Amino acid sequence: MMTPMDQGNVITPGDLILVYLDVKRQYLVEAAEKLNLSSDLGNMDLGEVIGRPFGYVGETHLGKKYYCLKPSTADLMFKVKRRTTIVYPKDVGYVLVETAIGPGSRVIDVGTGSGALAMVLAKFVAPDGMVFSYERREEFIENAKCNIERAGCLQNVKFHCRDVAIEGFTEQAIDAVFLDVAEPWAVVLKAADALKGGHYLVSWSPNVEQVKRTVEVLRENQFIRVRVSEILEREILVRQQGVRPKERGITHTAYLVRAQKIVPQSGK
Numbered sequence: 001m002m003t004p005m006d007q008g009n010v011i012t013p014g015d016l017i018l019v020y021l022d023v024k025r026q027y028l029v030e031a032a033e034k035l036n037l038s039s040d041l042g043n044m045d046l047g048e049v050i051g052r053p054f055g056y057v058g059e060t061h062l063g064k065k066y067y068c069l070k071p072s073t074a075d076l077m078f079k080v081k082r083r084t085t086i087v088y089p090k091d092v093g094y095v096l097v098e099t100a101i102g103p104g105s106r107v108i109d110v111g112t113g114s115g116a117l118a119m120v121l122a123k124f125v126a127p128d129g130m131v132f133s134y135e136r137r138e139e140f141i142e143n144a145k146c147n148i149e150r151a152g153c154l155q156n157v158k159f160h161c162r163d164v165a166i167e168g169f170t171e172q173a174i175d176a177v178f179l180d181v182a183e184p185w186a187v188v189l190k191a192a193d194a195l196k197g198g199h200y201l202v203s204w205s206p207n208v209e210q211v212k213r214t215v216e217v218l219r220e221n222q223f224i225r226v227r228v229s230e231i232l233e234r235e236i237l238v239r240q241q242g243v244r245p246k247e248r249g250i251t252h253t254a255y256l257v258r259a260q261k262i263v264p265q266s267g268k
């Protein structure tokens, strides 16, 4: 039944819906008048959800309930078509508040990869900010564009195809630079050229050797307040008997390096 609260919360063609049956069966689909979805628990005629509010409960032809939920930003990230590894929500959430960016910011993202980070940044700097996303492999940019367009934020991303360790960045006076590349130390000086003074460089690296080399280069070149963290997430099983952490899940993702650019005055 529709309530006044559902005004503006109605599923319309083009909306992304998370169709949830259970933990193992969650599908991200784009709403359309004619749309069928099949699962081993039955077929769903998703045309019938148009005009219903998010939160709608339907039934498969085998009588199993499905739920039409609003996808989170983390859902959008996990459902991108992957051509590379992607950043994880636990890490992105943390670094967003560890910088000074928000709506209207101009940020750099390297490399674009599958576009998961660029997509989150685009949502964060919208409506009038911009993500300048750099990637040396053209075919990855094409895939990332599709992923970001699906999430509805392509208007806040501009792509450049180049090796930034060699060619650097086009933009200047940038509010934050995010690096997710194998050799971040090779990009630090180029990032310093693009960044505003006092603002942030963030770098993801899975291995300690990469972190050490990056931190050394940051300390030697115009960066201060260099910090490194690892974010650990443990999901908890809540059930009738034996409430405790899950044994399996995401363990190590990346070390997060953060640093701020300084602008020494001449003669000091």
Ligand SMILES: C[S@@+](CC[C@H](N)C(=O)[O-])C[C@H]1O[C@@H](n2cnc3c(N)ncnc32)[C@H](O)[C@@H]1O
Pocket: 084, 085, 086, 087, 110, 111, 112, 113, 114, 115, 116, 117, 118, 134, 135, 136, 137, 140, 162, 163, 164, 165, 166, 180, 181, 182, 183
């Ligand atoms: C791990 S992926 C990035 C994933 C991305 N952050 C995401 O969330 O989807 C690393 C990407 O960086 C690109 N890359 C590595 N070094 C680069 C460089 N010097 N210039 C431009 N792109 C680079 C690689 O081609 C690869 O696509």
